[in-house]
Amino acid sequence: xxxxxxHDVRFLEPAKTRNYLNVDYGxxxxxxxxxxxxxxxLYMFSxxxxxxxxGFFAMMMRLELxxxxxxxxxxxxxxxxxxxxxxxxIFFFLIxxxxxxxxxxxxxxxLGAKDLAFPKLNLxxxxxxMIGAFVGLLVIILGGVDTGWTFYTPFSTQYSNxxxxxxxxxxxxxxxxxxxxxxxxxxxxHRMRAPGLTWFRLPLFVWAMYATSLVxxxxxxxxxxxxxxxxxxxxxxxxxxDPALGGDPLLYQHMFWFYSHPAVxxxxxxxxxxxxxxxxxxxxxxxxxxKFVAFSSLAIAFLGFLVWAHHxxxxxxxxxxxxxxxxxxxxxxxxxAIKVFNWTATLYKGSVSWQTPMLYILGxxxxxTMGGVTGLFLAxxxxxxxxxxxxxxxxxxxxIMVGGAVMAYFAGIHYWWPKITGRMxxxxxxxxxxxxxxxxxxxxxxxxxxxxxxxxxxRYHAYAPEFQVLNVMSTAGASxxxxxxxxxxxxxxxxxxxxxxxxxxxxxxxxxEWTTNSPPPKDNFHxxxxxxxxxxxxxAMLKAxxxxxxx
Amino acid sequence: MMLTDFxxxxxxxxxxxxxxDALYIMLTIVTGLAIVYRRRPDNELDQEEExxxxxxxxxIVIPFIFFMATFxxxxxxxxxxxxxxxxxxxxxxxxxxxxxxxxxxxGQREINELHVPVNRPIRVTMASEDVIxxxxxxxxxxxxxxxxxxxxxxxxxxxxxxxxxxxxxEYCGTLHSGMIGWVEVMEPTDYQKWLAGGTEGSLASQGxxxxxKYACATCHTNDATARGPVLLGLFGKTVTLSxxxxxxxxxxxxxxxxxxxxxxxxxxxxxxxxxxxxxxxxEDLLKLLAYIKSLTPPPKG
Numbered sequence: 001x002x003x004x005x006x007h008d009v010r011f012l013e014p015a016k017t018r019n020y021l022n023v024d025y026g027x028x029x030x031x032x033x034x035x036x037x038x039x040x041x042l043y044m045f046s047x048x049x050x051x052x053x054x055g056f057f058a059m060m061m062r063l064e065l066x067x068x069x070x071x072x073x074x075x076x077x078x079x080x081x082x083x084x085x086x087x088x089x090i091f092f093f094l095i096x097x098x099x100x101x102x103x104x105x106x107x108x109x110x111l112g113a114k115d116l117a118f119p120k121l122n123l124x125x126x127x128x129x130m131i132g133a134f135v136g137l138l139v140i141i142l143g144g145v146d147t148g149w150t151f152y153t154p155f156s157t158q159y160s161n162x163x164x165x166x167x168x169x170x171x172x173x174x175x176x177x178x179x180x181x182x183x184x185x186x187x188x189x190h191r192m193r194a195p196g197l198t199w200f201r202l203p204l205f206v207w208a209m210y211a212t213s214l215v216x217x218x219x220x221x222x223x224x225x226x227x228x229x230x231x232x233x234x235x236x237x238x239x240x241x242d243p244a245l246g247g248d249p250l251l252y253q254h255m256f257w258f259y260s261h262p263a264v265x266x267x268x269x270x271x272x273x274x275x276x277x278x279x280x281x282x283x284x285x286x287x288x289x290x291k292f293v294a295f296s297s298l299a300i301a302f303l304g305f306l307v308w309a310h311h312x313x314x315x316x317x318x319x320x321x322x323x324x325x326x327x328x329x330x331x332x333x334x335x336x337a338i339k340v341f342n343w344t345a346t347l348y349k350g351s352v353s354w355q356t357p358m359l360y361i362l363g364x365x366x367x368x369t370m371g372g373v374t375g376l377f378l379a380x381x382x383x384x385x386x387x388x389x390x391x392x393x394x395x396x397x398x399x400i401m402v403g404g405a406v407m408a409y410f411a412g413i414h415y416w417w418p419k420i421t422g423r424m425x426x427x428x429x430x431x432x433x434x435x436x437x438x439x440x441x442x443x444x445x446x447x448x449x450x451x452x453x454x455x456x457x458x459r460y461h462a463y464a465p466e467f468q469v470l471n472v473m474s475t476a477g478a479s480x481x482x483x484x485x486x487x488x489x490x491x492x493x494x495x496x497x498x499x500x501x502x503x504x505x506x507x508x509x510x511x512x513e514w515t516t517n518s519p520p521p522k523d524n525f526h527x528x529x530x531x532x533x534x535x536x537x538x539x540a541m542l543k544a545x546x547x548x549x550x551x
Numbered sequence: 552m553m554l555t556d557f558x559x560x561x562x563x564x565x566x567x568x569x570x571x572d573a574l575y576i577m578l579t580i581v582t583g584l585a586i587v588y589r590r591r592p593d594n595e596l597d598q599e600e601e602x603x604x605x606x607x608x609x610x611i612v613i614p615f616i617f618f619m620a621t622f623x624x625x626x627x628x629x630x631x632x633x634x635x636x637x638x639x640x641x642x643x644x645x646x647x648x649x650x651x652x653x654x655x656x657x658g659q660r661e662i663n664e665l666h667v668p669v670n671r672p673i674r675v676t677m678a679s680e681d682v683i684x685x686x687x688x689x690x691x692x693x694x695x696x697x698x699x700x701x702x703x704x705x706x707x708x709x710x711x712x713x714x715x716x717x718x719x720x721e722y723c724g725t726l727h728s729g730m731i732g733w734v735e736v737m738e739p740t741d742y743q744k745w746l747a748g749g750t751e752g753s754l755a756s757q758g759x760x761x762x763x764k765y766a767c768a769t770c771h772t773n774d775a776t777a778r779g780p781v782l783l784g785l786f787g788k789t790v791t792l793s794x795x796x797x798x799x800x801x802x803x804x805x806x807x808x809x810x811x812x813x814x815x816x817x818x819x820x821x822x823x824x825x826x827x828x829x830x831x832x833x834e835d836l837l838k839l840l841a842y843i844k845s846l847t848p849p850p851k852g
Contacts, residue, residue, distance in 0.1 A: 334618070
């Protein structure tokens, strides 16, 4: 068997063979596909609709907050909008985003595999997602829900008269989609690596997806249990969380955050994986401290389970347990800091090319760092008492989730777009969108740190007049951000027809996905690749290329 | 727009405010320094080879020492916020969709307004009638969630007179953002004048009337042979329960013993007291609590 290496195939023209897109046609060929690549596309389509919907609710909130009075929306409508924004963006967009779209598409190819370990289970995951999303959308049509995405009891079980049951049921179903995807990835990574692809030759995206999958598999069932308990209490009034029925509302918060804090890592770990891929590809360097970065993903996944009560420092836990959770929260910052240091170290003396994926990732590194550092503010107990439940927290988690996870998702979409579609996106427009997103994001969310410290509580439909200037800045930023997000939607669609043909390896990147055609054939590779090189072996590749040129 | 329309800090109006701000400013400055003095390309070593382990380890150890310093500082502040000074003045708060109700030991009741004297620690004991709320005093840099199933306390000591925001910080339904009010911090003399305003008697005396109304006195006769335990001098004492465990008779114990008397029975007494869950409002509970707190045995001799 001959081994295929990146520098052999880098200059190959795409073979005139069928690829996964044109191998067969028609709705049924998509709806009953077992091809991980097609399922990835199905997810991309579904979550894009969710992103637009969640973004619409966010924009309406920002418009309402332009003035201190609650004059655009009624209080109930505003409360529904922030609830739906949170539920849609977290459960229906962010959690599936990188794993279900990019993970589905790229992970098996990076492993040199033909598909995931369980292709039918993968399709089932998508259907579960769609059923959950359908239930969620039905709730919106029926009148919405106003509990906040956190569903705190006893408000959610006894006092809200809106569609709490339907919403939690939708989130419950989507949870299973997440569990099955995680399971599928873990088995695939263990069992389906190409010959020669040892654990320490794996791309860091695979390491990140492995850590993410562990969290999905271990944390999501707790959410499912919690939501079932909530539904039982709401419907048949069994006292679990409601003190009037003999329950304990803090028990709900413990259970909810036991999932929902690790869920932050379901969103951010894949983003870190994308960052490692893009940083290496656009600096032409090995990732500095590969093993530190790989193991820090696992460390984050583990420590992420030990810090949930830092969401509850003013909720009524004991002073000593608060101290323990504060202490552990500083520990979880360490592996994240290691990653940031290592990416930064990789950037230095790298031959950095400023293409769109890199611009998004540079934005990601800066914004994620900002989100992480403000997390240290929140982990400091005495300071948290003042800023928790204010806009400071809102700004903090948007820096992590939007500045971190969404930026990396867009970086990944641009980075792998040529592979997924076989076409290049228009670089100029894409760079413009990256800059607009970065500028708009900071103008939206940076003022919210100040707003929170000054004392504006979150989830406020109307606010005191002295908070207006900062709110106007934030709304202005949101408008720029919306434009930045709208652009890719337009030019990526445009590129499907008019984009330049991408070729096998448009970035000159290392990795098995860049050794196969764009778009890849149905079975990903024409022959099973044999891996003889380490991940990110850019020095060797550059040397080989230099030799080729010298000949 | 004036610069005053663009605040960076809320007014510092309590004893802890400047301490919280100091921690915040320290963290902000360190963040700023970390950005300004980040590693530059020109002092970076050649990256062809793996960097020495010492460098990698230094990158872990130095931030970690900084994290631990922040942790200690933050925890110390948290303890300050949790430790109520002994000479604190009591105020009782009830959260209800969507208003704050305050009761003073002298019997005054107010809604969405709280009158307190300046330079005197104030202890707020609070509970919710319905969902979880959070009593937030941004100018005093403190808040605490208000729970429907037990009392929680927070304290502050205002350092200047004036009107300061009260917000509800935990989402509680439709008019969450309307569940706001003002603390009126007064000079002690003004406060005394305000207290002199008409009331229906002290909180404890209102509680005594409820004690008669609910016929508590038929069993709690302050006679050791009565069917109910003696309440005289009970508050703050350690009591032995029927399962031989002991418990301190604090606000939460008394509250639970009224709402769910069977939960922690005092040793030697039968489970004969009916529950008052759903019959006594949060405000009336606070009155009963004030009454029971006021029951001190006459000085001996």
